[in-house]
Amino acid sequence: MKKLLNNIVTALVDNPADVNITESSEGNSLAFELRVHSDDVGKVIGKKGRTINAIRTVLKAVTLDKDTKVMLELLQ
């Protein structure tokens, strides 16, 4: 899961070395905190959040039958 997220984000940004993801789980919810290079923030968010929402949708899709809640937050 974390690997998938990491691969998706690194494929989108210009500075793949600065991608940093921390994972924390609590009960049946799974939270990811994502940090990217400041030049890449816009790329990861996309027009009106389209890209980051697409990433969220994909994460939700792959955990659909596991009954876990996935959250993704982009930190500055």
Place this chain on the structure above:
Amino acid sequence: MEKRVIEVTGKSVEEAVEIAKKTLELKENEKYEYEVLNEETKGFLGIGFLGGKKARIRFTIKPKYENYLTKWIEEIIDCTGRTDVEVKVRHDNRNKYFIDINGENLGFLIGRRGAAMYAIEHLLSLMLNKKTDSLVRVKVNVSKFKQERQKDLEEMAIRLAEKAASTKKAIFLRPMNSFERKIIHKTLKTYRNLYTYSKGAEPNRKVVISPKDFKKKFNKEQTQTTGDVH
């Protein structure tokens, strides 16, 4: 996957291109590009004699990304631990890649009204466009979802068109993406007494089905929307 590049010398640029094609065994459906490093120059007293130079080019076969896309889909599916999924990628030799995914119970890859499918489409086209200089489009289709969706939308369009015609009122549809809006517009193109247009900004853009004489009756409201007519 990786770019295949060679540098070739020939008597002329054209000859060098031909040599390069043969050496790399260029297939008919593969695209190529080349960069001229040195033009041929005619030496004193004809080619090659006293200072004549041969042409040198860098020849590149443009990479194709079928495998790249297949890998991504497989990686996404791997996360769910499923293995019974078939992924096919086609390239139309212009700028479109079509990904067909087939298998049992792939609802999770479609999502609500195709949300997951369009999300994957969006992410893959971003990734691919980052790798290439030219614009490419990626289309994902899970278990023939788009064909079925098209049928449903066509039926809905016709039903609502009849309603719009009988009530003589414009009908606003729910927000749709461009693929779905196009189907509505296309289906109702032949309806003489109606016209369709889209209103609002993405992602809340909606199709409006309106009777033609609606314009005269409700002139005020109509003037506000004309700017959005497509």
